[in-house]
Amino acid sequence: MIMSSKICVKVPASTANLGPGFDCLGMALNLYAWLEMELADRTEIKLYGEHMAGVPTDKSNLVYTVAQQVFTKAGLSEQELKISMYSEIPLTRGLGSSASAIVGGLAAANALIEQPFSQDELFQIATAIEKHPDNVGASLFGGIVAAMWDGKRAYHVRIEPHEHLEVLVVIPEYELSTKHARSVLPEEVPMGDAIYNLSHSSVLVAALSAGRLDLLAEAMQDRLHQPYRAALVPGMSHILELAPKHGALGVALSGAGPTMLAFVDARSEEKGKLETFFKETLQEAGIEATTMWLAPAPKGVELLTLDSETGTFIDRFKGETRA
Numbered sequence: 001m002i003m004s005s006k007i008c009v010k011v012p013a014s015t016a017n018l019g020p021g022f023d024c025l026g027m028a029l030n031l032y033a034w035l036e037m038e039l040a041d042r043t044e045i046k047l048y049g050e051h052m053a054g055v056p057t058d059k060s061n062l063v064y065t066v067a068q069q070v071f072t073k074a075g076l077s078e079q080e081l082k083i084s085m086y087s088e089i090p091l092t093r094g095l096g097s098s099a100s101a102i103v104g105g106l107a108a109a110n111a112l113i114e115q116p117f118s119q120d121e122l123f124q125i126a127t128a129i130e131k132h133p134d135n136v137g138a139s140l141f142g143g144i145v146a147a148m149w150d151g152k153r154a155y156h157v158r159i160e161p162h163e164h165l166e167v168l169v170v171i172p173e174y175e176l177s178t179k180h181a182r183s184v185l186p187e188e189v190p191m192g193d194a195i196y197n198l199s200h201s202s203v204l205v206a207a208l209s210a211g212r213l214d215l216l217a218e219a220m221q222d223r224l225h226q227p228y229r230a231a232l233v234p235g236m237s238h239i240l241e242l243a244p245k246h247g248a249l250g251v252a253l254s255g256a257g258p259t260m261l262a263f264v265d266a267r268s269e270e271k272g273k274l275e276t277f278f279k280e281t282l283q284e285a286g287i288e289a290t291t292m293w294l295a296p297a298p299k300g301v302e303l304l305t306l307d308s309e310t311g312t313f314i315d316r317f318k319g320e321t322r323a
């Protein structure tokens with residue numbers, strides 16, 4: 001097997017669920033992580049940027065471990081790796097940082113050994129690791145992804161986002177791990193709530209495919225996870241209830257939270273009003289938070305051509321705060 005010298009990938013963040021599509025509907029966002037990987041004599045992991053704080057730099061690092069899964073699957077032994085990473089994606093905020101690390105690590109390792117695995121095979125491996133095909137599917141394929149996984153095989157259909165769809169996120173300062181946000185969910189739900197979510201999620205997928213932005217506010221309602229997670233996210237119930245009255249096309253908890261997200265028509269004149277509403281709600285709840293205007297990322301993970309002068313992409317981020 002031929003080994004490439006140095007690989008650089010760019011991978012988008014993702015927002016999962018979009019309200020009712022719990023574990024099955026996601027969207028890639030134009031916030032990115034960059035990752036370089038090459039074979040080395042001894043493993044060395046360097047992290048750049050404020051969002052990498054606390055991420056391990058030894059062989060327990062997620063990118064390193066998922067890369068080894070690719071090598072093992074390709075029949076190779078453990079490979080020592082030099083990995084450099086810079087990320088704009090806040091950790092443990094519901095913006096799919098772990099999915100982006102998994103997808104980035106798999107894509108880079110696959111490219112390092114001349115791509116024995118297809119995108120679909122990477123999707124299978126990524127889903128088995130992350131367990132949420134909506135997050136990893138969005139980071140792999142870009143756009144909006146409707147996905148399903150039965151524990152053995154994952155399937156997806158990509159939906160092209162509407163050209164005027166913009167995204168406002170409000171990112172609380174505090175971290176909320178996906179593990180904790182899942183631990184508050186019940187083992188069983190009433191049949192009425194299951195039907196409610198099936199119908200809303202179905203109409204949401206159809207509305208996103210057909211460009212029916214007028215249906216988003218209603219179709220993004222959820223009864224399977226958001227009500228249970230409300231206690232973990234101060235201000236959320238208020239935002240979910242009132243954002244459409246402040247100009248949002250639809251609103252949801254992003255992934256497992258605590259970030260909240262609103263879809264907005266880019267042509268709307270109410271963007272300022274909505275952002276103020278988000279900021280004031282979090283302020284009143286006593287939570288420090290940052291708002292950010294984003295857009296759906298049309299492309300999933302990409303292999304980048306390295307700069308011929310510096311031979312690296314990460315160099316441009318080296319002035320950033322070292323994690």
Ligand SMILES: Nc1ncnc2c1ncn2[C@@H]1O[C@H](COP(=O)(O)OP(=O)(O)O)[C@@H](O)[C@H]1O
Pocket residue numbers: 033055056061062063085087090091092093094095096097098099101176177178179255256
């Ligand atoms: N670039 C990265 N490299 C290595 N590990 C990462 C990276 N990004 C995220 N992670 C891991 O994923 C964890 C966050 O996952 P999770 O709780 O699911 O939140 P999120 O909503 O951000 O995906 C981090 O604490 C870290 O262990």
Ligand SMILES: N[C@@H](CCOP(=O)(O)O)C(=O)O
Pocket residue numbers: 014015016017022023024093094095096097098132134135178181182225254255256257
């Ligand atoms: N469907 C999962 C999504 C978790 O996404 P993350 O971005 O918070 O890791 C869930 O809602 O638990």
